[in-house]
Amino acid sequence: MxxxxxxxxxxxxxxxxxxxxxxxxxxxxxxxxxxxxxxxxxxxxxxxxxxxxxxxxxxxxxxxxxxxxxxxxxxxxxxxxxxxxxxNSDPPISSNQTASEDSTFRCPPLNTTGANGSYWKPTTGTKWQIVLKQPLTNFDANVAVYDIDLFENQKETVDHLHDLGRKVICYFSAGSYEDFRPDSDKFQQNDYGRELVGWPGEKWVNTDSPSIRSIMKSRIQQAAQLGCDGIDPDDIDGYTADTGFPLSTTTATSYLNYLIDEAHALNLSIGLKNAAELVESMKDKMQWSVNEHCVTFHECDKFRGFVGMGKPVFHVEYVQSKGDELGVQNEVRDKLCGVKEARGFSSLLKTQDLGDWVQEC
CATH class of the missing domain: 1.20.58 (Methane Monooxygenase Hydroxylase; Chain G, domain 1)
Known part of the structure; x- marks a missing residue:
């Protein structure tokens, strides 16, 4: 002055x-x-x-x-x-000082890291293994990522995988009711409809229901508490089936955006499970795709959008049996693994029970 x-x-x-x-x-x-x-x-x-x-x-x-x-x-x-x-500066907080002693101190929001995009982001070609049949006991696969069941495994399993340098994706069904899950009593009867064909005891759910979304939010929180790096929400493509509800790609997109926000808020990555019709609208927001039998259904080209962004397509084709000690026969392997549309995918051959056995393409 x-x-x-x-x-x-x-x-x-x-x-x-x-x-x-x-x-x-x-x-x-x-x-x-x-x-x-x-x-x-x-x-x-x-x-x-x-x-x-x-x-x-x-x-x-x-x-x-x-x-x-x-x-x-x-x-x-x-x-x-x-x-x-x-x-205009952040005051240092001493070890014995509490937030109440300094009115300028504010705790960061829970989703700071998620909002800043610091959740795990795997890259194209990342090797993986998927085991959903039982609690994981075999850790021998030379891969970077394990996809395991959210309910069948304990935190000690996830911690051990982390000690081995692996990342962990936790699987759960986000689009169906399963009567054998520990939280099945939380589902309201008017929120689940017709059975999934070939899966007794499993029924499609109304993904627009606030109650269903609340249950899935709790599952995502469970994944975070378990220490999972990402989640694999299955059965989000109910619009392709006779579910008993008016589901569509529009309702699926709304539901996935909800799951994405909840996952990222807890610093969890999230992938698109199948749902080829949603790749273009979801590839920017999701960190990978998990695809089952795109070769069998002739739709691998629809998932190349993820590869084009440097994101992996964790791809699995199912075979009838494990074959001999060398694996499945060469002609079967060539048929399922030699498709040019699947180049760059992280492709596996598995039996449909999704046990320990695996053969890389």
Whole structure:
């Protein structure tokens, strides 16, 4: 803040641009205290002298008040600047200090890392294994990723995989009711419809239901607590089946966006399971695709959008049996693994029970 020119010229005789306000104050104080009364004042008598002395006192009082006022102004400005700097910085929190002791401290939101996109992002060609039949006991597969059942495995299993340098995807059905799951009692009867063909005890659910979404949110939270790096929500393509509900690609997109938001909020990655019709709308938001038998159904080309973005397509084709000690016969392997549309996919051959056995393409 620049002081009035009058202050500088009367106090120090210098210019307003080169003088220091504190020096000006010191100079004024010294001049006021030490300078003798001018000679012409000493020879004035009577009223004239009293008037001169009164003017002298008034002048002294004026400059004193002005000096004190300016000091006060500078003090207030200094305090204001200091507080402003504090407000714009994050104050250090000592080990014994709580948030209540510092009103400027705010805990970060739960989904900070998710919102910033720091969740796991695998790349094209990442090797994987999928075991859903039972709790995982065989850790010998030389792969980077394991896809395992959310309910069949304990945190110790996930921790062990992490110790081995593996990432863990946790599988659950997001589009069906399964009567053998531990949370099956949470499903309301009017929220599940017709059975999935070939899967006794499993029924399609209404993915628009707030109750169903709440159950799936709890499952995603369970995956986070288990330590999973990502989730594999199955059966989200109910629009292709006779479910008993008016499901469509529009309702599926809405549902997937909900699952994506919930997963990312907990720093979990999420993949698109099958649902070729949704690849174009979901490939930007999801971190990979898990595809079953795209070669058999002649739709591998529809999933290439993920590969084009550097994201993996975790692809599995099912075979009738494991074959001999060398695996399935060459002609079967060539038929399922030699499709050019699947180049760049992370392709496996598995039996449909999804046990330990696996053969890479």
């Amino acid at each position: 620049r002081l009035p020119s009058l202050w500088y010229s009367r106090s120090t005789g210098g210019s307003s641009q080169n003088s220091n306000p504190r020096d000006a104050y010191s100079t004024t104080r010294c001049l006021t205290a030490k300078s003798p009364v001018p000679r012409h004042v000493a020879f004035v008598t009577g009223p004239t002298r009293r008037n001169s002395v009164r003017k002298q006192r008034k002048s002294k009082k004026y400059w004193t008040v002005l000096s004190l006022t300016l000091i006060l102004v500078f003090g207030i400005l200094a305090v204001g600047i200091e507080e402003g700097l504090k407000a």
